[in-house]
Amino acid sequence: MELKEEIKKETKVDELPGINVTEIQQEPNNPVERTEHGDSGPKSTRLLVFFEILASIGSIMMGMDQFVVSGASLYAQPDLHIDSNLWSWITSGPLFGAIAGTLIAIPHNALFGRRPTFIVSCILYDIGVFMSTFAQSYGVLLGGRLIFGIGKGMEAMTLPIYLAELVPKSHRGGHLNLFQTFQMFGDFLGAVVSSIFANVPGTWRYMFGSGFIAPTIQLIGMFFVPESPRWLVQKGRVDAAQKSWKRIRQDTIKGRMEFEEMVEKVQEERCNERSFFSVVKEVVCNRRTRAMFIFGGLLPFASLWSGSAAVGYYMSDLFKSLGLTNKKSIYMQLPVEFVNFLSVLPAFYILDRFGRRRVMLTLMPISVLALIMIGLSDISHSLTTRVVIFVLGFFIYYFSYNPSFGTLAWCSEWRVV
Template identity: 30%
Template structure:
């Protein structure tokens, strides 16, 4: 795919420079925050294995191969939720789909906390995985559809910040419960993930439904009422409604049956291009190895010379703080500097930090007591997670959510999430085997090559989308 000619074009639908800036409406922010908080549970359930595996192995005799499968299989299981989320959200609505995700996040952690062996743990990981798939799809879709163009980059970044907040909280949980008896410590780590679900589900039911979903169902008056509450100005609310009605009348309702929208994938080049961008962006987000650090950080640092379990779990908390905190930078800049500059800086920084990390393992393999090597390794890992989190981490979801046409948004987001979870599962379920086969240095050099390829893809293929309405995207990508 070539760089789109409209990449540097003037922004459609942007207010005249002489007009005073509209006062931003805070109501859609609170709605998007509440919807996105379910992502905390997704991040928690994926990453809690990072520390829990140490104690599970001792308590239940779990092998390295079983740890590898349990760590990564939740991402494969999330495909079920991701592929069902588009169908569910188009029929039940965005709100009830978020509530359903919380139900899975209650049942999954409880099943794992009560597990007596490997098979029962797999059942719990399956249930939590389905919830993860739902959360990954529906939170950014709802945020994108509720947000005015002026704050869409910020609001669709929220699920990623909450995912990483969940990751950080899982690391804190690992550290906090590590002092308990072995047979209790890992069970408490899992059980803590189910506590917030009832409160979150109740809160979600107080939110308005997506105006685009309401319009798709012919409930235009309700859609207008929601737009009046979530737009920056009454004029913007009216304009958003007209644009949504135009899209719906030209085929937006076809997603209810799926056939009309998917026929366009086969017949329209613009629709195929958008889906190809979404799938490729999600492929690169995970195949560059971020989840190897999220789930195996203590193992990586142990091989770099850090020997204390307490220090390893404490450094994991540091990584979580760095990862979650860095997304605040992306949230602040996405609607100011644009998507492309952040994505290019991110993928370039990831490539450089992975090369440094690989070179450290290549040059100082086996240096168990070298404090300097361990310190530089920690710095390189922190640099990698920061680079990922200021761009590719949150903006892959932002970009994917906003470029998909309305009639394909739920199902297209589900496909993108499926690609994301497949690659995350592949990376996390092969990491131990990979570094044992080609060395830790070889594994990180491989991830660096993928990160470099993602830089080229962003530069060559992604036009800027900052400031455009969701309906403008259909003009930009020729999907209308």
């Protein structure tokens, strides 16, 4: 591209178009980001983190839902005369809806962009929460849960892509952890909400109703965040992409070079665009591509298969199975989920410092041992011993799972494709 070619040429500085001599002289003295190889990278604007937070707020609802449903199950089942078998569909309904949501998000992202997809997901969140809160029958409650799940799937599919397209690659691991951080904060918030409304008449309706807050805030915030510059370039709207880019990067030479490189890369991808069958053929025949494809799919599968989501949805029931009452089961979620939230914070530091592979190989065996410890917690005949082993097992599990499986499932797949 013009800017990059001009910089590479051995010309006088003041001959370069659109570049200020003072800016070049002063730029090395300014603090800049460092890439993984130690090279100085483009500087982000202060608004970037604000935009990332607005985009990530919806993931709070993903975390909240697990523990809101966990607490609500103890009261909604007798209120609506739902047995445990039927309630399992209320619990798993959002997961089935999320499958549809991810499939919808793929063409919706491609056709309409990231922001409109976020907006649709927030609207579906609110519709699902409204139906669940005011449901008078099992069918309405199940329908609300399915609609909620569609919004959840669209959010989960879009947010990691959007963050990866906004953040400099040198800090992508830590910034993509915002998704997991807000989700874990939502877990803790869900436990708090369940505890607050445990003694309020109409308990479970207030628990579900608390879900209006996060998606509504995100819905309003989506009208202020920029569209993905990469998506705009893909649609041929380079001028709009440049305006969006200036909101997330400072106007420096390196920032402009990064934009030029992004435009060039998108154009190359469009020129080399292949059919679906040729892509499948490469995955099957090319060893390196096949390994990347397997890893990109196996990591999130293993993350969910570890039982983290199932444990969240049934945390109250698990405590109750140890011998605690309904209220004590809800209250015991608070310390566990507070540690859950704290355990995701180290990922901001260790992922970019030590690398994904080393973190995964170090922490994964510990999380496996912690799950075994949790499974053996009911062997003791003492209630106190059972609860202590159960809670301690979760503390160890969260501090080993969240910085590894929990976070890498969302950020590594965008770095291997």
